[in-house]
Amino acid sequence: MSKLANDTRVFKINPEIDVQNVRFENRYGFILAGHLYLPKNIENGKKYAAIAISGPFGAVKEQSSGLYAQTLAERGFVTLAFDQSTTGESSGDRRNVGSSDIFVEDFSAAVDFLGAQKFVEREEIGALGICGLGSHVLTAASIDVRIKAVATCVMYDMSESMWDGLNHSKTEEERNKEKQYLAEMRWEEVDKGKQIGGYHELPFDENDNPVLGNKLLPMKLPENADPVTADFYNYYIKHAYHPRSINSAMIWDATTPWSYYNFPLQQNIEKITAPKLIVTGEKAHSRYMAEEAYERLTDPKELIVVPGATHCDLYDQMDKIPFDKFEEFFKENLK
Known part of the structure; x- marks a missing residue:
């Protein structure tokens, strides 16, 4: 069982899930830092469905995205939680610079990495973005047809929030x-x-x-x-x-x-052909952003509004995050 050196994850760790430190490069030359989670009792020679996961905007893989990755690995997926370029442990001499283009590219780079693994089925790769990375993952899926299923949780349109308030x-x-x-x-x-x-x-x-x-x-x-x-x-x-x-x-x-401001997100999300799952909270201040994006999306699509949940409840509250629905969605569409 692989263990992380200097493990600093802030959620309850499942010691039965194999997790590894990995590094991969995006097409701009940034080296992205990730945690690769593997299902229990992974079989030699078998290829698995995989999910690239990032977010929230300004968070690191040791927080919410890692919890999502671990939980979905428990349910049989190969998952990759990763830090965006210039943030966390990912590279960039200039630190903590948000970029609509580079952060979208990071999802495609994560697909590159997953598809290069001998135990991953290239035609069964999905992606999930939490909070502000939800708007980036939808943007990625509008162009990158290798993403066969795309999901967001408490999706937050970073371009809209900065430009429009x-x-x-x-x-x-x-x-x-x-x-x-x-x-x-x-x-x-x-x-x-x-x-x-x-x-x-x-x-x-x-x-x-x-x-x-x-x-x-x-x-x-x-x-x-x-x-x-x-x-x-x-x-x-x-x-x-x-x-x-x-x-x-x-x-x-x-x-x-x-x-x-210069390169807004979600300009072509109507063009996403992959199945879409949009999850938000009933009391999330970001709810209207998820619902506005959902209205623009074409079928197949599904919207889940979690009763009583605030925005941050869906970062780590295990009794509120609809993991059964995420599992059903990815198993149905990554096969």
Whole structure:
């Protein structure tokens, strides 16, 4: 049984599931870090269905994606949880830079890696994106027909949230201010000769000016925190903290919105021919994003709204994540 050296996973580990540290390259030359999970009693000479898994946006493979990968490996799949380029243990001299194009490519690179394994059936590879990586995985599946089944959980459209604001709340004046802010951040980097951190979803103060920051979440939750901040805090700080997770311990590169403004996600999701499963929570603040994406998708597709679940409940709450449905979906469509 292979064990991870310096295992820092933040969920309950199943010692019966073989997990291995792996590395693979995307077409831009980034080296991606992953955890490859294998089903119990894997048979020599047999080829298995496989699933590439990543997310949430700003998380690492030791958090939610690893839990999903382990659980689906328990149910008979080869699974790969991986860190996005420039984040976690993946490469990139410049750290924590979000990119709509590169992060979509990372899913296809994960398919490359899985399809190169002698125990994986190339025609039975699926993909699953959690939170913000849900919008990236749908984008990947719109072009990469090697993804034979695609699923999302609490899908979050990162381009929309950055450009349009949560619940379509951002004004044109705020967008213009944000573009000016991004220009200033780039000049600041030129003048200081170093990378600048900042919010990927830019908040505005009471005077409607951009807010600067050096950490996404506080170590102590303010008494007046809104429910969404509290939901993220409870996961990333309170019970699933990981020092390599941007959401737990750091902040994105300040220029991250640049890519998502220029190259929006989900432009061609109507073209996805593979079966689609969209899962969200009844009380998730992101629910409308999942439902809007679902409306654009063509058949075959299915939408599951988990009763009573918030956005972050579906990161790791085993009594709420519909793993039976994920198992049924992938077994039905990866064969």
